[in-house]
Amino acid sequence: MCQPLFCPVENGYNTDWIGAVKALSEISLLRGSRSVVLGSGGAAKAIAFGLKESGSDVVVYNRSIDKAQNLVTELGVKLGGSLQEFKTTRGFDIIVNATSVGFRGTESPVDANVFDHTTLVMDAVFIPVETTFLKYARDAGCRVINGTKMFLYQACEQVEIYTGCKAPIDTMEQIINQELQFA
Numbered sequence: 001m002c003q004p005l006f007c008p009v010e011n012g013y014n015t016d017w018i019g020a021v022k023a024l025s026e027i028s029l030l031r032g033s034r035s036v037v038l039g040s041g042g043a044a045k046a047i048a049f050g051l052k053e054s055g056s057d058v059v060v061y062n063r064s065i066d067k068a069q070n071l072v073t074e075l076g077v078k079l080g081g082s083l084q085e086f087k088t089t090r091g092f093d094i095i096v097n098a099t100s101v102g103f104r105g106t107e108s109p110v111d112a113n114v115f116d117h118t119t120l121v122m123d124a125v126f127i128p129v130e131t132t133f134l135k136y137a138r139d140a141g142c143r144v145i146n147g148t149k150m151f152l153y154q155a156c157e158q159v160e161i162y163t164g165c166k167a168p169i170d171t172m173e174q175i176i177n178q179e180l181q182f183a
Contacts, residue, residue, distance in 0.1 A: 002163050002164040002165030013157075013158075013161055014042075014046050015153075015154035015155075015157040015158050015161070016042070016043050016046035016047065016050075016124075016150070016154050017046040017047060017049050017050030017053075018050065018153060018154060018157045019149075019150040019151065019152070019153035019154030019155075019157065020046070020047045020050050020051075020096065020122070020124070020150045020153075020154075021050040021051070021053075021054055022149075022150075022153040023122060023145050023149035023150045023152075023153055024051075024094060024096075024120065024122060024145065025054070026145075026149075027120055027143055027145065028093065028094060028120045028143075030051060030054035030055055030056045030094075031054060031055030031056070032055060032056075033051075033055075033056045033057070033093040033094055034056070034057045034059070034091065034092050034093050034094075035051045035056040035057065035058050035092065035093065035094040035095070035096065036058075036059050036060075036061060036080065036086070036089065036092050036094070036095040036096070037051065037058060037059070037060050037061075037077075037096050037098055038060075038061050038062070038083060038086070038095070038096065038097045038098060038099050038109050038110065039060075039062055039097070039098035039099035039100075039109075040060060040062040040064070040067040040068045040070070040071040041067075041098070041099070041100075043098045043124050044060070044062070044071065044098035044099070045071055045074075045075070047096050047098050047124065048060060048071065048075055048077050048098075049075055051094070051096075052075060052076070052077055056093075056094065057078070058075075058077035058078065059077065059078045059079070059080040059092070060072050060077055060078065060079055060080060061080040061081055061082065061083050061086045062082065062083060062099075063082065063083050063099075064082075065079070065082055083099075083109055083110065086110055086114060087114060088114050088116060089114055089115050089116045089119040089121070089142075090116040090118075090119075092119055093118075093119065093120060094119065094120045094121075094122070095119055095120075095121050095122075095137075096121075096122045096123070096124065097109055097110075097121075097122070097123045097124060097125065097131075097133050098124045100125070101125075101133075102123065102125045102128075102131040102132055102133050103125045104127055104128070106132050107132060108131070108132040108133040108136055109133060110133070110136075111136075112136040112139065112140070114136075115136055115137045115139075115140035116140065116142075117141030117142055118142075119137070119142050119143075120142065120143045120145070121133075121134065121137035121142045121143070121144045121145070122144070122145040122146075122147075122149075122150070123144075123145075123146060123147050124147050124150055125147045126146065126147030126148045126180065127147075127180065129146050129147070129148055129180055129181075130146065131146070131147075134146060148173075148176055148177065148180060151176065152172060152173050152176055155167075155172060155176075156169050156172060159172075
């Protein structure tokens, strides 16, 4: 029988960074890459942390410069500026939308013309599966990762932390994809 790895009341874990790093690592080498994280909330902080820990040079853009400044100071990553100042993915290997922009909507945190076909693009938003942000990137020829991959891997990590058992990743992925096709 599997044993939990910790008592949830006594310890805390963040699995967002693990989900993001696993999803991105399937497609690209993170060490030595240059990454952009859009946003400065909890998911953005976790993703920026994971990218930095994986050896990526991380630059953060956010709507509020003050909030972004707090994140970059805490993590020791770079401040790019406001989302309005973000004009191109050229020169970056990876761009991750970690804002809520596009969740259950049609907005994108950046314009369609910012994408360069050499960039790997991931959206932490998973409803809808194909966000406007990802559509813009795909139309520009970018490799894209939708938010379901990050969601899957962070959920698997949670299952393993709480149960001490290997997560049934194939079953979980099938259920997530089945459920989200109607979202």
